[in-house]
Amino acid sequence: MNSNHLLLEEPIRMASILEPSRPSYFPSMTKIVGTLGPKSRSVEVISRCLMAGMSVARFDFTWGDAEFHQETLENLKLAIKKTKKLCAVMLDTTGPELLVVNKSDQPIPLEADSFVVLTPDQEKEASSNLLPINFSGLAKAVKSGDTIFLGQYLFTGSETTSVWLEVSEVKGDDVVCLIKNSAVLAGTLYTLHVSQVHIDLPTLNDKDKEVISTWGVKNNVDFLSLSHTRSGQDIREAREYLSKLGDLSQTQIFAKIENVEGLVNFDEILQEADGIILARGNLGIDLPPEKVFLFQKAAVYKCNMAGKPAVVTRVVDSMTDNLRPTRAEATDVANAVLDGADAILLGAETMRGLYPVESISIVGKICGESEKVYNQDSYFKKTVKYVGEPMSHMESIASSAVFNFKIT
Template identity: 30%
Template sequence: MRQNAGANPRRNPRTAPLRSVGCPGYAALGGPGNRGHRGPAALRILALKLFGLPPDLQRPKTPLRLRACNTLGMALRKTKIIATIGPACDEPRTLASMIEAGMNVARINLSHGTFDEQRARIERVRSAAQQKEANLAILIDTRGFEIRTGPVEGGGAVLVAGQPFALHCTPTAGDEHGVSVSFNGIAEILKVGDRVVIDDGKIELVVSALRQGRVDCEVTCGGTLRDRKGVNLPDTQLIRDDLDEGSHADLDFAAEIAADYVAASFVQTGKDVDEIRRHLESRQTTIPIIAKIENGLGVQNLETIIERANGAMVARGDLGVELPVTQLPHIQKHIIRTTVSRGKPVITATQMLDSMERNPRPTRAEVSDVANAILDGSSAIMLSGETAAGLHPVEAVSTMAELALSAEASLEEYGTLQNVVGNPSDAIVEAVAQAAITMAKHIDAAAIIALTDTGFTARSISKFRPHCPIFAVTGSESVRRRLAMNWGVTPILYPGHGDDDESIEFAVRYGSERGHLRPRDVIVATAGRSQMSGGTDMIQVRRV
């Protein structure tokens, strides 16, 4: 921010109430001196740099970090938190506490439980959110084509390295000698010497013989085998051309309960995304698709997958099994940067606070992992077993929120997405978004207010990771919920039908009433209500 704006001899002071940036020659440069004129955003920034900001617009110089510490509410935390809902957090009181602690998105994992159980779970989540007047999105995580073990007698069996163990293609009660798997064609695609990895690498087998309806193995890495654990075949490339019956049922369920997002498992090509989208459209829904990148093919085809999906998930559990674990840090950064550069949200998931399933505090390594995922540019960070089955679900969410706030204080210094590449297909909207962010940084704005019908404006601004919160004002309840996933965005539902000025004032009141804005703060507002995605073309600067 210019420190001596008042000493600039070219700037004429202006004391009238602000409706747009006030500086000489600004209207001639395209400034919106009246509401009807919209000039080029780049010229408005030039005017700011040439003439400075009038003293009456300069906000009190409170450090951004201090503002974050002194102000209440989730809006100040830019990285969103996804929590998996399961038996450990089923009670309404626990769900309410998780919302208070900072949960933005509730993940429903269809790999566990029946549709009826998950439907009841979703009803409890939505009821808790309504009671807390919280904006909460529902993410349905589909099974996709995954292989899982069947039930194990007594809930668990101990496997020891060196012992024989069988995988059965037909339903068989599991024990220390063998277990059934959900894919009855597994014996046809494996060969002797192939590895079989169970439960994200906790147990490893090597194929010793192939028989009719059975795969004989030797345990090379032992552990406790429990019910319905994931099975990976890192030495086998399995490509399926069509959605299976289970995937259809999962997508139908997501459409039925009006999910805000679908996380599609084991996406390997752009064609996979297209097929999922066609099925959702056949159910008269446009639920956004988060593509879970879980194997080598998904990484190889990342560009086309991200182009067709609405976001991505770094599914580190399967990635760390399917690919050499030493490549995982690089792959994580690659997926995050590629997704954010397209202006789409990206989730980092798996074992982020894994020890908190058992312990009330995270390990030092987990603290660093969460912080680095945020510094890499993650839009959201996800808790799985920590909340679904752990002993401390509320503490896991609150710990994640505290770690996120701490890491975000270092984003400008250590973050990796300060110079993210633009998307040429959205050049006009991105130019306006960058202009708004540049202006906000130059004048140390307290917030950017984005008026949006579809959420596209807010997502475009979020892509460039501004220093201040983004207040996204929309008249759509579904858009409001979906924006709960986007980095730095605080969605605000505007119930009225007023013009842009009224919508902006509504957002200012919202921020002021919650302590996010103070008198004499400066905000940047952007809009372009063309009733279509990508119609943003206006920027204003206002004083609270």
């Protein structure tokens, strides 16, 4: 058997790896969602993000007021006119998110093997042994031994500001926790996540409804990212609310899966939602790390078969502070595309990172290279088998158009 035959048997030709990457003026088919924020809200930077491949701009209402986001959106409109690049608008809700309240904005050092009390009394000052939170029902939701995570990791990707806590005891409305690792909480915005515990708060809260009915309606947003979606009923209620507003009846709802509840009810959520966002930041806390990739593969496959977009998050965290992604991150992006992901969502990398344009550019390049070796024939056969034959008239026309285009 000669070497030429061996090369033909390889799924990817080794020589092709040394060929030049696809030129940037051929954008990847995988869409890139960029979160706009402090480091990416000027007309100049947004214009460069659009040219680099961003096709959806995400506005995260976990932080910042409507005025701040409106100014950013107006800059996006100017950038779209300047670059002649289309870009959709996604409104990301807060949902039942638990936050640490640090009014003083002073750094809070937490020492391993010491104790800290989580209290719903937001009038108290945050300190190394007392942390006010925005949820009064935590004491009823947790028990001794439960794991609680808090920190800015979900936003910045920095483990130096992440803290793991173990519930020691419950005293009235307060929760006493053992600190498992030392860290310094620096800043005002810290999320708190309780592993695999139901939080009795509405998925679409009053603040979300106010933002949607004012900012969302005013700007006729294209997508609503429904944070912490836990059931199909969450989607139905959100859609009913949008339909009452009238102007947003055509807005698509993307369910953000962030916990085990969303995983357990995934099939009914997929049936109701227009698309799925795999929020791997929270998922990586609610699930054991070694299980996240299994959920990603299963969820993306289900989305592919249902014909609904799958969006993967948290891919190049290190680019928040670095010009290039790690090798593992680059491979992660590629594997997400090869799994069948339709879009990649960038959070802190573009919102407050040092290299928003470069993050979009390199992710786009990785997606493009992955698409070059994606097995379209295998995907087509799997889809046809799942959908069943005969195809509908419209599906047949679409399939023939794509097939003939590929041949030519």
